[in-house]
Amino acid sequence: MKFKIKFADQIVGLFIIVALAFFAVIVVLIGANQRWFAKDYRFVTSFPSAAGVAPGTSILMKGFTIGKIDKLRLNADNAVDADFHIYDTYYDKVREYSILELTVSPIGLGSQLLFHPGTGEARLEEGAFVPTADSIQGQSLIDQELVLIPPxxxxxxxxxxxxxxxxxxxxxxxxxxxxxxxxxxxxxxxQSSGPLGDIVGDVSVAAAALPGAMAGVGGIVGDVESRVAILLDQAGSLLAELETIAGNLAATTEAVRDPTGLVTTLLDPSGSIKTFLDDDDALYKKVMSIVGEADKAVRSLQGIITGLNGEMPKIAGLLNETKAAIKQAQDVLEGVKNNPLIRGGVTERVEQESLYSAMREGSFE
Amino acid sequence: MAIISALGRAARTKASGLLYGLGFFYNVLKETGRFFRRAQVGYKVLIMQILFTGYEALAINAIMAIAIGAAINVIGSSLLPQFGQSQLMYSILIIVITRELGPLLTAFVITARSGTAIATQLGTMVVNHEIEAYMAVGLNPISYLVVPRFIGVVVSMLVLTVYFNIFGLLGSFIVVQVVNPTPIGEYLGALMSTLTVADVLSGLTKALVFGVIVSVVSTYQGFAVNRASTEIPVAGIKAVGSSFILIILADVIVTLVQYA
The missing domain is CATH 1.20.5 (Single alpha-helices involved in coiled-coils or other helix-helix interfaces)
Known part of the structure; x- marks a missing residue:
């Protein structure tokens, strides 16, 4: 009898047992390599998109797989929350300020999820949030150089x-x-309620109010001119009176100097002047009152002139400011008119011409 | 009108044949349940079937597995680094060997070797009236002839698939050492990190389905022989052709179910 036929039972038994042994060894090796019995530390993170990431994606650090992505889910804020685990042998790498970075191959050769350890001393607690490099938190950690990112x-x-x-x-x-x-x-x-809209609105209001303002300025200037003219007229009349008084005083002084003239006549005790002056100081008092009045008039004139001198710089400043405002308004209007962004521009004014003159000029050309 | 009649007759024949085949499959499953309670009936037939179908196919199975694994290793290790994706070689190796080609090529080998043998053997027994003799002495032909072959082919298919995986994944490593020396620890570590139980179970599921198809189709075609010896090779050819088609269809369906 052939060997195979004689020992068929043993051969078949060995054939099956060896296969089962191989199968068991493979399962054990798979379990050992895939850490079925090892402790993993779980953390959470968040990606802007799940593109390039999937459950089972390896988390690499310097080329070593130190963990894997477990689960992805789209949250209410349209970000992608991810649960991942780190192997216990690499748990000491997961320190404060650690981040994850998803790098995508520029020529379409897939992506890699990299782990960058933080510079903190304390380990992150299991379940802690680890930010990604493209998040605000991650960028902040990178900017503060709290995370070690290899070139x-x-x-x-x-x-x-x-x-x-x-x-x-x-x-x-x-x-x-x-x-x-x-x-x-x-x-x-x-349609805008922001600062720019307010500025444009203000410019528009200012441009609209400009003709009224200009009319007001014209009124002010006219009023000032009329007041100044009145003051100047009063000052002129006072000066004329003073000139007359000065002339009279000069004639009187000349008459006093004449030895045969008025003074002698006045000093004659039997003269009419003496008689006239011997009136118990009535004339003297009269003269003194006239002098007092003249003094008051001079003081008043002096006050008017002083006030006018004080007002002149203000008037000049007001005129200068008005002139500058008119120039600025002219510049603003020209800028607004020349601005290409303004749609429609400023509506042109339609000047209504005299029908008679227009028809006549057209007819006789 | 005649064409319509012919089409109707053909459809009725196919439907009848399909129902007969389903009934045959049901009987096989029913008798398989009883087989282990009265194992003495076909135990020796089962052992011999596993010996011929499984053990004797191990050599060709191993050679195919090593060759394919080595080819994938060599091509992958030279092509994938150009794209910076060397680590994908293990994934490709596992998908091709464990999930797809392992069970598929093993099924083809078993169909070619054992499927034809089973159909021819049973057809010859029908022609020689041996089936009638079994029935005359009170032996159920399905219990005594079909069930041991059914179990034998299925078990052989599963075991050979495990061997195919072993030789394909590990045996190819020996060949690769000639081209691209790699430390065994690194190779095994990367391979086992990538290989999952789902991969292994996927291959075994396909092996189970393919084993059922090959054994049932072959025994059915063997019993389909009527009386002429010229029908025997036709039964063998039909067994191979039908098995191949059904295996490919089943492969697609199982793959779709697994990836759906």
Whole structure:
């Protein structure tokens, strides 16, 4: 009898037992390598998108797999919450300020989830939140140099690391310009309630109020001119009176100097002057009252002139400010008129011409 | 009109054949349940079936597994690093060997070797009226002839799939050492980290389904022989053809179920 037939039972038994043994060894090896019986430390993180991440994605640190992603779920804020675990052999790497970084191959060769340990002394407690590098919290940790990030060692990644911030800045600038233009358009359309809208509204109100203001300024100037003219007229009349008085005083003085003249006649005790003056100081008192009146008039004139001199710089300043305001208003109106962003511009005024003159000029040309 | 009649007749024949096949499969399952309570009936037949179907196919199975595993290793280790994806080699190896080609190629080998043998043997027994003799002495042909072959093929299929995985995943490592020397610890560590129980169970599930298909189709085609010896090779050919088609269909369905 052939060997195989004679020992068929033993051969088949061995054939099956060896296969079962191999199967058991494979299962044990799988369990050992996949850490079925090892302690894992679980943490949570959040990604802006699940692209490039899936349950089972390895978490790498310096090329070593130190953990895996367990579960992903979309939360109410449209971010992706992720549960992941770190092997117990690498738990001491998970320190304060640690972050995760999802790097995507620039030429479409998949992605890697990298772990960067923090510089803190304390280990993170199980269940703690570990931010990602592209989150605000992660960026803050990187900016404060609280996390150890090794330099990227491939050229394309290095280039992209430099290009990405530029692109992000360009993108932010474009978005800002776009928002600004939108805001300007809305402001010019009168739909904005922001500062720019207020400014445009104020300019519009100011431009609308400018003719009234100009009329007010004209009124003020006219009023000032009329008051100054009245003051100048009063001052002129007073000066004329003073001139007459001065002339009279000069003639009197001349008459007093004449030895045969008026003084002698006045000093004659039997003369009419003496008689006239011997009136118990009545004339003297009269003269003194006249002098007092003249003194009052001179003081009043002096006060008017002093007040006028004090008001003149203010009047001059007011005129200068008015002139500057008119120039600024003219510049604003010209700028608003020349601004290409204004849609529609300032409505042109339609001047209504005299029908008679227009028809006549047209007919006789 | 004649064409319509012919189509109707063909459809009725196919439906009848399908119902007969389902009834045959049901009887096989029913008798399989009883087999282990009266194992003495076909125990020796079962052992011989596993010997011929499993043990004797081990050599060709191992050679195929090593060759395919080595080919995947060599191609992967030279191609994938160009894309910076060397670690994918283990995933590809596992998907190809454990999930797909392992059970599929093993089923093809068993169909080619044992399927034809079973159909031919049973067809010959029908032609020689041996089946009638079994029935005359009170032996149920399904219990005594089909069930041991059914169990033998299924067990052989499962065991050979395990061996295919072993040789495909580990045996290829020996060949790879010639081309690309790699430490065994690193290779095994990476391989076992990537391999999951789901991968292994997926391959074994396919092996179980394929084993059932090959054994049932082969025994059915063997019993389908009527009286002429010329029908015997036809039964063998039909057994192989039907088994291949059903195996591929089952492979697609099982894969869809697993990945759905």
């Amino acid at each position: 990227k060692d491939d050229t394309i990644t290095r280039l992209l690391a430099n290009v990405n911030p530029l692109l992000e800045n360009t993108n932010k600038t474009i978005v800002t310009v776009n928002r600004t233009l939108t805001e300007v358009n809305r402001a010019l359309a009168g």
